[in-house]
Amino acid sequence: MKMMIVKDVEKTRFLSQKDLLTRFNRLSGCQIRDGVYQLVSCMKDGSYLRYNDLGNIEEEILSSSLHRVFTGGECGHQPGLDKYVVALTFDPRTVNEHLYLSENNTKVTRRREKQQLPDNNERFDKCNQVLSRQPLIGRRFFTVDVIGQEVHVGVACKAMQRKGASDAVCLGHNKFSWSLCLSDNSCVARHNNKTVLILSESVRRLGVLVDQDAGSVCFYMLSPQRKVLYVFDADFPEDQELYAAFRIQEPNSEVLLGQESLQMCLQLRFEIDSSEPNRDLAKQAAIMNTEPLIVQQISTRTE
Template identity: 35%
Template sequence: CVCVCVCVCVCVLSGCLVTQEGCASLASALSSNPSHLRKLDLSYNHPGDSGAALLSAGLEDPLWRLDTISVEHGGVWRLKPALKKYACDLTLDPNTAHRRLSLSEDNRKVTLVREGQSYPDHPDRFDSWYQVLGREALTGRCYWEVEWEGEVYIGVTYRGITRRGRGGDSRLGLNNKSWGLVCSDGRYSALYNGTATALPPPPAGSTRVGVYLDRPAGSLSFYRVSPGGGGSSDTLTHLHTFCSSFTQEDLLPGVGVGGRGSASLCRF
């Protein structure tokens, strides 16, 4: 990890696996060697209560000259390697699910079924496309993985996507409110605003996709996830990245399912 210092005033250590012990060392260094540092960004790390308190106390020390310390989005899971440090716990929202979609495994798995489900009427429910959205809004940096089977659309959409009718304005990837990755046996394709980009086909048996949203940076990336052998970490192979300002309303994860399809939000 690289500490980025701008004009000797800002130090960015976001997502750099900083622990409680690391915060203690950092506080000691700042105390013994006062600098012109004015802002310290430790978001997406694991300072813990003690580390955050130790550094926050430095705001009262005139020798530190610090004005701002950021420790948002912290937690022990931020110490996981690579993108998994940004892992988020997501579930599917039954109020958005098409009636031909069955939710199971604590609303983490969706399966296309023959018989309509007895969901109550709801204005957020898709009435034509076999789709469902996530319950939790996506903020900051988020990473999640989806295990898929059959034909599946994995995507991200603004909350305001149309839920009625069979037009492109309500389908993941067929409008300017959503972005998607189409997964099926033998093919991947990226989809935005009705334009499909063919991608290298997945190898046989590859059925897991990682999704990384960096909303501040304006990027949405998809990866093929291959399990590591011998206890090693999973391997992520980049598939496609969309770039957008993402400045509008809430963003939500979304899943669309085709024939004999199912998708599961993976637990970390």
């Protein structure tokens, strides 16, 4: 791990400040098990940067990278990826007529029968797809439970087209979307019609980490163990909101959006705030984040 970081850092002498910061920030989406403290120690020490002409931006790089390792959003006091968890619901305005929503719009089921829904500019009229109602802003982590085959989970820009069944509409077939298709013994990562086959045991519980600043979409298998399945090195359009996106091909297949992690997180945060009202939240995060993250790095880029 250390040698990989050294080699990666040595390539940075010809990069701009923006590119250099981005390269370091991409480490936020990986999962590091035992090496996280060595990594932070090296970055604090700066010894692995000494052969590079970084000028006066070294301090900014280190502080930015360390900040991104330890701070979070809504659940910032939680360890690991749970600090970025968000509860999503499906958007009824976008759902295709073969997809049926239930359980307060947290569950979607593919049916052969077609339901009658009012037409609008947001709805997918040919592809069996649906978007989340809430946008994914900054760094967000959401979980899904999947039943059935040919279930595509991913992220899409708002600009992705909705009408017809062309590549411009289908999740993962265009430059505005990134997806992972789940099957029994493999997964297929797809972006802009380029695919990567990933051999894996059956994935029924999936986590997705979206990081707008780092430009990455990371897919995790959450059960029976947590591990990285695939990481997209994504060039997100700056003027586009991102949404969780789903495509379900096989009848009776289902997707259930995770809600429990956020509820537990908010309950824990309430208990902490109630028991120690004068404690600084930043200190809470620093104390609670002392356990190692369970992470490993996959660095693959799809153009």
